[in-house]
Amino acid sequence: MVRLDFASILFLAAVAVGQRCPANPGRDPSEPPFGQPVTPRPGDVPSGCSPFEILSARGTSESGKFGYRVGDPVIGNVTAVLNGARGYPVQYPASIDFDSGIPIGARDVANRLASQSRLCPDQTFSLIGYSQGAMVIRAALDLIPASLFPKIKSLVFFGDPYYQDPIPGALTAKLLENCATGDNICNSSGTYCPYGHVSYTFPQWVELSEAFIVEGFAA
Ligand SMILES: *[C@@H]1O[C@H](CO)[C@@H](O)[C@H](O)[C@H]1NC(C)=O
Numbered sequence: 507m508v509r510l511d512f513a514s515i516l517f518l519a520a521v522a523v524g525q526r527c528p529a530n531p532g533r534d535p536s537e538p539p540f541g542q543p544v545t546p547r548p549g550d551v552p553s554g555c556s557p558f559e560i561l562s563a564r565g566t567s568e569s570g571k572f573g574y575r576v577g578d579p580v581i582g583n584v585t586a587v588l589n590g591a592r593g594y595p596v597q598y599p600a601s602i603d604f605d606s607g608i609p610i611g612a613r614d615v616a617n618r619l620a621s622q623s624r625l626c627p628d629q630t631f632s633l634i635g636y637s638q639g640a641m642v643i644r645a646a647l648d649l650i651p652a653s654l655f656p657k658i659k660s661l662v663f664f665g666d667p668y669y670q671d672p673i674p675g676a677l678t679a680k681l682l683e684n685c686a687t688g689d690n691i692c693n694s695s696g697t698y699c700p701y702g703h704v705s706y707t708f709p710q711w712v713e714l715s716e717a718f719i720v721e722g723f724a725a
């Protein structure tokens with residue numbers, strides 16, 4: 507019989523917990539059926555300057571101001587602890603039509619950084635994207651001039667279909683990639699869990715990302 511010491515048992519227990527399938531996080535009843543567009547609300551776009559702005563690209567058909575699964579809790583937590591931080595909802599349809607929607611979102615992110623940088627030279631940014639939203643942010647990085655990269659303090663992806671694909675070198679150290687247990691969208695070789703891809707709303711991911719964004723702002 508194999509004998510395990512106490513430390514090994516703790517280690518194996520931690521691995522087992524880490525690999526357990528996430529619980530069902532529930533669903534916003536106002537979320538449109540999967541694949542349907544979410545109507546952007548220009549009224550949610552903040553005006554004027556702030557020290558720090560978190561641009562959130564929602565996942566496919568995700569309702570809520572910044573995205574109820576990821577953007578809303580993350581921005582809610584960061585703004586609660588960081589004076590002068592605010593959110594910006596990336597204006598794109600987030601429908602199943604990725605081919606037309608992603609370029610719209612990417613252009614919106616690039617335009618927002620350019621116009622805010624002109625208007626508010628001291629403003630800095632975090633770019634967050636969930637699922638299709640991560641693809642939007644990745645596509646935006648091809649449009650944003652490298653001269654603005656120093657203003658990007660952090661990037662945070664959740665359930666990124668291009669998980670671990672490279673981004674511009676100047677930004678690599680500022681990227682946090684969240685990939686949950688059982689999320690086959692970011693890890694196709696991992697185990698599959700029914701709620702893996704929608705589990706980023708849990709504090710484990712929200713608070714990790716909050717800490718990363720707050721740290722990045724101060725860096
Ligand atoms: C984040 O927000 C949630 C929901 O509002 C709250 O329960 C939690 O305590 C917050 N966490 C931190 C670290 O601020």
Ligand SMILES: *[C@@H]1O[C@H](CO)[C@@H](O)[C@H](O)[C@H]1NC(C)=O
Nearest residue numbers: 670685688693694695696697
């Ligand atoms: C994918 O998940 C498996 C376990 O399910 C893990 O061993 C592997 O490291 C993961 N791959 C990546 C790139 O995170």
